[in-house]
Amino acid sequence: MEPQHLTARARRLAAGATPARRRLLGIAGPPGAGKSTLAAHLVSELAGSAVLVPMDGFHLAEAELRRLGRTDRKGAPDTFDAAGYAALLGRLRSPAPDTVVYAPAFDRRIEEPVAGSVPVAPDVPLVVTEGNYLLLDDPSWARARACLDEIWYVDLDDAERVRRLVDRHERFGKPRERAERFVRTSDEANARLVAAGRERADLVVRFAADRAPGPYDESG
Template identity: 50%
Template sequence: MDPRPSARPANLIGRAAALARAQTLLATGGRVLLGIAGPPGAGKSTLADWLAAQLAARHGTDPRLVAQAPMDGFHLPNATLARLGLADRKGAPETFDVAGYAALLTRLRAGGPEEVAAPSFSRVHDAAVPGAHRIPASVRLVICEGNYLLLDDAAWAQVRACCDETWFLRVEEKIARTRLIARQTTGGRSGAAARTWVEENDLNNLRLVDATARRADYLLRLPPVLPPAP
């Protein structure tokens, strides 16, 4: 079910507006989970890294107030994808451990005195990296980013329900396509194989994700390249 059936997302345009909104969330007092959704190649990970660095620079890191819990850490292992016949669909919704991600976000939302470990994803090794993100009890803003945070099927709806606020990062398809082909060639595919993968897999996922934009609280559009973190 659409959590905002009669609402239209507001707009955040530019880095300054995004950072200001993140600072507002950080100032609310309790722990807040911010979900940043958007299609593959939109720059979600870059934005999340930039926001975390900017907020750390402004608020200090002792105790830590900001952390990340990205969806990509819940890619199913390649061996599992091969066994399920999904190796050629890697990156599609069914190739993630959505129940595991929802469980992590539920735990983070509940808070508690213990540190929580969240996985990341290595494009170099094409595999999840367990415990890459450490989230101590002091953290008040957890940035959760991923393609499918706003899907409305039963499993993914649990993820959306854990987020206090969601943004949707827009990107033009031609820009995303260029970035995705570069990502695939960097990962070892030939130019022709990279283009085929993007056309037959990534762009289908992009169009699926684009259809979820209306479920976000805010729509966000950024320049193609963010400045380096401080």
């Protein structure tokens, strides 16, 4: 399980919120590293004081990817609406009284973003957002990064991470050979981009490769 001091650190962030200034925690890392696992665990532990808003809700729709000729690169930085994501984080950072903000989610069963899926009430002090590109050194993502109070980088042994990625693609409908090819040609290219931002993280959380996802070491 997750060391309690990680939950405590997230709880301290939440405690620093005010009615006019919500706190935002970003969880970054390469595909398959365990970002969603950690983010969901933190939100569960904070029990009503945090909401999870995934970056994946800003995937471009499949029809738009086809129009742009980017379907075979789905998951790359330019297959997301980075400006829309930054705009949402800005709204979440400065909550309006009596206003619920609705964030999109990503449905892996249909491989599409779904608008209005995640309600964020104005009195929730912490938003946890997770995604590959929160630390990307690129102007398109700088506005999003500037909205976050802290960014944690999730690390995992590459061989185990790739194995989990292939299994995940297969679980959601890709034949094994196609899943392996997609991981090799698309996910791993994206992973190399993501890894370049590791040193910019406020905290690095390493996951154990020999058991269910759970951080065992951290630095920063």
